[in-house]
């Protein structure tokens with residue numbers, strides 16, 4: 001049985017075709033709210049995929065909404081104490097850190113609600129693609145809760161702390177071009193679906209040498225946490241390894257002998 005078939009489940013399906021893994025949140029009837037089970041499945045899938053033949057991942061969702069965040073009903077019904085919820089948050093961090101740091105590029109195909117923990121999940125991907133239905137919110141203030149899945153790190157990094165604080169205090173919703181302009185997403189599609197765009201980006205990325213993709217999708221996250229003196233050393237070290245790989249020599253030969261595409265806008 002292929003590794004991705006073992007990772008696939010009813011709630012979180014995994015398919016790998018042509019080195020592109022599509023991971024789909026499949027809890028549309030609950031707006032893909034993240035309960036304990038779903039977070040454990042994310043942990044298993046993103047722990048397992050780097051060992052598969054996938055070169056890039058598209059994170060998609062069934063239904064009209066990407067994710068409504070923390071399963072508020074489960075949280076209410078379990079009536080957790082502080083230590084229990086801290087353990088829940090650590091499980092989210094384990095899963096989302098695997099996404100950000102494992103070296104497998106992840107593109108989130110967003111639609112509808114990308115809310116609370118749903119935005120934390122999207123922020124753990126490397127590229128976010130929105131469509132016209134996509135909206136982003138952090139309604140934690142209105143629900144009487146606080147972010148616990150890394151938003152204070154990743155969402156603040158994307159949009160800055162002042163905007164994040166405003167979103168959490170006031171429930172402000174961002175969508176469309178405004179969401180793009182402040183950095184919540186890197187692509188906004190007009191008529192096509194975010195999934196089609198994400199898959200087309202995945203095709204492009206899958207053609208890069210895997211070592212380059214590995215470095216790009218893990219080293220930048222690691223390096224951005226380092227003081228500049230250590231960051232510049234780490235960057236030099238990684239470039240030493242990546243820029244001398246055999247695959248780079250082939251691509252550089254293409255540039256030197258003028259068969260490779262030039263880097264300029266297409267008319």
Ligand code: 1HE
Pocket residue numbers: 029030031033034065067068069070071072073074089092113115116117118139140143145146147148149
């Ligand atoms: C849920 C959840 C959920 C829906 N937990 N069950 N997140 C929020 O504050 C967002 C809460 N959800 C909503 O505001 C709305 O559901 C939506 C705008 C996303 C979609 O609205 P709608 O009208 O399409 O659906 P609905 O009727 O509200 O929900 C359909 C079902 O999904 C319903 O269950 P049912 O059994 O009654 O059919 C809802 O209960 C269920 N559902 N969202 C549980 N979030 C680590 S800390 C992170 C902190 C946070 O994430 S705070 C933000 C939480």
